[in-house]
Structures are given as structure tokens and as C-alpha cells.
Amino acid sequence: MNSKNYEFSKTLHNNQNQNWVRAIDSSKIITWIDDLFRILFPEKTLESIQIELLLDQNKINFITILTEINKGKAVDKSRELADAFYEALPELYSSMQKDAQAILDTDPAADCIEEIINSYPGFFAIEVYRIANAIASRTKCLIPRILTEYAHSKTGIDIHPNATIDVPFMIDHGTGIVIGESTIIGKYVSIYQGVTLGALQVEKSMQEKKRHPTVEDHVIIYANATILGGSTIIGNHSIVGGNTFISKSVNPYSLIMQSNKNTVLNQQEIKDINFFSI
Incomplete structure (x- = not known):
């Protein structure tokens, strides 16, 4: 080994001793969640004893993952968390x-x-979020973020595991949706592709503050709408139109639409108008 490689190896070793490590191979967590979904939503009906055995094995795998991530902590803590989750x-x-x-x-x-359970990306992203949120509410570790980033990579839907989302929740199409950490979403909310529920500003000093909006019950948010701010509340039974930008609260039963109007000309009226595009 030449001197440069030797020095770099020492640097890597020193940094890795200061937590510059991944802590766990993400594929182990992905395998665990995929196995769990195959138990919850199998290809064909399973016998009760099969389900019991599969769940027991899934729980053992979960304890192994927790123990690997929480190096130096008692295995009993991992079992306690697994018991609470299951x-x-x-x-x-x-x-x-x-x-x-x-x-x-x-x-x-x-x-x-x-x-829906086979092919809807929105359903998959929501259910991975529900699993991740249940874990995040019980412990601080890497698992919830790895789970939601797995769903993000598969669906294009980015839901932070600490967001609060009531039941039921509907996502249609879904690609490009972002739901921030302190978002609160009520019951019977529907969201379409490209929607952002985000923060008005991103500063580390706001880490413990509510930065993302609240969406009350029975709200529909259409494609590419952007709703920002921790104090922004979308009142219940409201409809948010596509491509809207909202940074202030709106009352219940509101209809929010873009003010820009499209001009529609009859085809015969534009015979003598020359259009060109680049």
C-alpha cells in the first residue's frame, strides 16, 4: 500500500470511530418490511398457524435489526420495543x-x-409511513427514515415518519408528493400528485417548532398545490385547486383556486394567427 492510501485508511478508520458509519445495511430493514407486508397482504389466504409462525419469525428479525442498530444497549430493550410494536x-x-x-x-x-394493495403507489407509501410512524413514536433510531425513504424511492412520495396522519388517508397517483415532519392531516383527506406540505423557511434553529401545515378533515388537495407554514391551517371540507400556493390559513368549506385564467379561442377564430414555439 502506498503512503497516500495508508494515510487515507487511517483517516477513514478515525472518522468511522466517530460515527461516520451507516450503522446497518438498509437492505435488512427493507427485507423485513417486505416480509411483513407479505404476511399482512399475502398472495393467497394463509392458515392461522402459518400466520402466527411467520409473525414470530418477523418479530425475531426485527429484534435482530434493533439490536444491531443499538449496539451496546441491552437486548431486553430491543425485545421491549418489538413487543410494543407487534x-x-x-x-x-x-x-x-x-x-x-x-x-x-x-x-x-x-x-x-x-x-389497490397490489398496484397503488399511494397505498404502499401510506402503509410504509404507518409502520415507520409507529416505530418513530416509540424510539429514535434509523429504521423509520430508512423505511420512508424506501417508499420514496419506489413511489416518488416523500412522507416524513414523524408526520401525523389520521385514518383514512388517500393518495391518488402520488408522484412528487412531499409531506413534512410536523404536518398534521385529519380524516378523509385526499391528496394528488405533486402536492407539497412544507415549511415556509428551513433553518436548523426551528427543528423543535411546528414548521409544516395542518390539514383538517375531509379536505381535497389537487395536483401541484403548495401549502407552507406551521401556522397554516386548511379548514375542514375545503377544496384546494391545482397549482395553488397557500401560506395563510383558510376557513372550513373554502374553495381555493388560481386567479389566472386561461383564454380559450374557437379553432375558427385563430386561422389568421401565427403561432411558433422554440
Whole structure:
């Protein structure tokens, strides 16, 4: 080894001893969540004893992951967290069922539950969020962010695991959606592609403050709308039109649309008008 490589190796070693490490291979967490979803939503009906055995193995794998991440901490702590998570799993599963049913009830393009749980990116992103949020509410570790970034990479939907999202919640199409950390979303909210629920400004000093908006029950937010600010509240039963920009609260039952108007000309009226584009 030449001297430059030797010096760089020493630098890497020293930095890695100061937490410049990944802590765990993300693929282990991804395998765990994929296995869990195969138990919750299998290809065919499983016998109760099969489900019990699969859940036991999934729990063991989860404890192994927690123990690996939390090096130096007692294994009992990992078991305690796993116990709490799997005790909450029936309620999480019920929430997922309600999400899927709400999508089926509201989306005219959805034909059956099987279609939603198999192919809807919005459903997948929501349910990964629900799992990640349940873990994040019980411990601070890498798992929730790795889970939601996995869903982000697959769907283009970025939901922070610490956001608060009630049940049911519907995402249609979904690509480009961003839901920030301190966002609060109520029941029966529908969001379309390209929507941002973000902060008005990004400063480290605001880390502990509410930076993202609140969306109350029964709100529809159409494509590419941007809603910013921790004090911004979208009142219940409101409709937010596409491409709108909102940084102030709106009352319940509001209809928010862009003020810009499109001009529509009859085809016969534009015979003598020359258009060109670059």
C-alpha cells in the first residue's frame, strides 16, 4: 500500500470511530418490511398457524435489526420495543384496511381491493409511513427514515415518519408528493400528485417548532398545490385547486383556486394567427 492510501485508511478508520458509519445495511430493514407486508397482504389466504409462525419469525428479525442498530444497549430493550410494536400491529392493520377501502370508495378508476394493495403507489407509501410512524413514536433510531425513504424511492412520495396522519388517508397517483415532519392531516383527506406540505423557511434553529401545515378533515388537495407554514391551517371540507400556493390559513368549506385564467379561442377564430414555439 502506498503512503497516500495508508494515510487515507487511517483517516477513514478515525472518522468511522466517530460515527461516520451507516450503522446497518438498509437492505435488512427493507427485507423485513417486505416480509411483513407479505404476511399482512399475502398472495393467497394463509392458515392461522402459518400466520402466527411467520409473525414470530418477523418479530425475531426485527429484534435482530434493533439490536444491531443499538449496539451496546441491552437486548431486553430491543425485545421491549418489538413487543410494543407487534402489540400495536392489529390496530395498524385496521388502519391500512380503512385506507384501502377509502381509496376504493373514492377513486373511480379503482375496481377492487386487490388492485389497490397490489398496484397503488399511494397505498404502499401510506402503509410504509404507518409502520415507520409507529416505530418513530416509540424510539429514535434509523429504521423509520430508512423505511420512508424506501417508499420514496419506489413511489416518488416523500412522507416524513414523524408526520401525523389520521385514518383514512388517500393518495391518488402520488408522484412528487412531499409531506413534512410536523404536518398534521385529519380524516378523509385526499391528496394528488405533486402536492407539497412544507415549511415556509428551513433553518436548523426551528427543528423543535411546528414548521409544516395542518390539514383538517375531509379536505381535497389537487395536483401541484403548495401549502407552507406551521401556522397554516386548511379548514375542514375545503377544496384546494391545482397549482395553488397557500401560506395563510383558510376557513372550513373554502374553495381555493388560481386567479389566472386561461383564454380559450374557437379553432375558427385563430386561422389568421401565427403561432411558433422554440
